[in-house]
Structure formats: structure tokens, C-alpha cells
Amino acid sequence: MNLAFNKILKEEIPQILPMIQELMGQQFSDEILSQRFSEMFDQNYECFKISSEGQTLGVFGLWFMTRHYAGRSCEPDHIFIREEFRGKGVGKKLFEFIYKYAAEKGCETSELNSYVHNFRSHKFYLNEGYEIRGYHFLKKL
Template identity: 55%
Template sequence: MAFLFKIIDKKDIDLVVPLIQKSNDHKIPEAVLKQRFAEMVNQNYECAGIFDGETLIGVSGLWFCTRHYSGKSVEPDHVFIEEDYRGKGLGKQLFEWIYNYVKLKGCESIELNTYVSNYPSHKFYHNEGFKILGYHFFKKL
């Protein structure tokens, strides 16, 4: 089975909303997600997609920035693959695609956050060579 990995065009960003809703148990309303993604695509954000034919089955946001301690970097965000496609090596393929893509854009490093309770992701990222460097704090205003 051949899958297509590509950056989702800004005009098609609403395609990601159903997957993002699944990834957060529909806690954020669709209209709010659409509005936020419409803003995000006009910032330093891109979204990589995994397609099975015409069907979007996986996503990873990519936030680009330059940090004093790591140089030009990318932060994968809201990584999600449809449940029926998990366990088939697609996560590893997606990250290989991301590594190659962001190197072409001049990135020197990758850093990311994952929820404390998302144990499968911890194992995945450790296996990908990521190291835990700190804590992510959040405060709702």
C-alpha cells in the first residue's frame, strides 16, 4: 500500500479538522478549530498530511522558528493517525518524511511536546532519538 506524504495547501486546511477533533475527543468545537487553523496557516505553521488515495488519514502540524539554544527548528504538533492505520509503521514513515522536509528548509533541530498520559507516544519518540529536556507548562488566560 503506497501512501502520499505532503504539505496540505493553506486553502485545504479545513481537511485536518475532523482528525484534530478525534485527537482531542471533540472537546474543541469545529467552528473554533476552523477559525484557529485559518489563523495558524498565516503564521509560521504548515501541516503535513498522510493520504491514502484521496483520504487524509494522518496529520502533523509543523511550527517553524529560530531559538537561541537550538537554531532554526521545527516543532511537530498534534500528530495524529487514524486508528485503523496505526501499527503499520506510518508514524515512522511520517517522521522520516518530516526530517527530510525540514532539513531542506534549513532546520537544525526538532523539538516537541506530548501529553504526560500519552505513553505510546513517549516510546515512539524515544525510539526516534528524542530526549526529554524539560517540562511544558500551560496557563489558560
């Protein structure tokens, strides 16, 4: 499968919302997600569409930051691949793209978060060489 990873522009946020809604289980309104993504685009964030032969297969984002413990780092975020394309090597090719792209931007490391109940992603990330180094905590203010 020939894949393309194309950057999404801020104006194209509405195109990705259905996939983000599916990923998030419809937790937030489109208005809230649009507002949040609009703010994200003003930070060290980039968003990409995954496609093949004109068909959209998924979406993902990348955060770029410098961490005292990891150096310049790339954090893949909200990775979503449509159900019918899972298990077909899309994730493997996606991460090959991410590693190459991040290295070109001067990143030394990649780190990510995965929901505790997403066992399939845990196996994938461990196979990619990620190590579980801690827990991600969230407190609503």
C-alpha cells in the same frame, strides 16, 4: 505501504477538522478550531495530510522557528494517524519525511510536545532519538 505527504491549504481546513476533533476529544467547536487553524496558517506553520492509495490515513502540522538554545527548529504538532493504521510503520515513515523536509528548510533540530498520558507516543519519540528535556507549562489567561 506507499505513503504521500501533501500540504493542506488554508481553504482545506474543513477536511482535517474531523481528525483534529478525534485527536482533541471534541474539546472545541469546529468554529473555534477553524479560526485557530486559519491564524496558524498565517504564521510559520504548515499542515499535511498523510495518504496512501487515495485514502487519508492522518494529518500533522509543522512549526518552524529559531530558538536560542536549538537553532533553526521544526516542531511536529497535532500528529494524528487513524487507529486502523497505527503500528504499521506509518509513524516511522512520517518522521523520515519530517526530518528530510526540515533539513531541506535549513533546520538543525526538531522538538515536540507530547501529552503526559500518551505513553505510546513517548516510547515512539524516545526510539526516534528525542530526549526529554523539560516540561511544557500552560496557563489560561
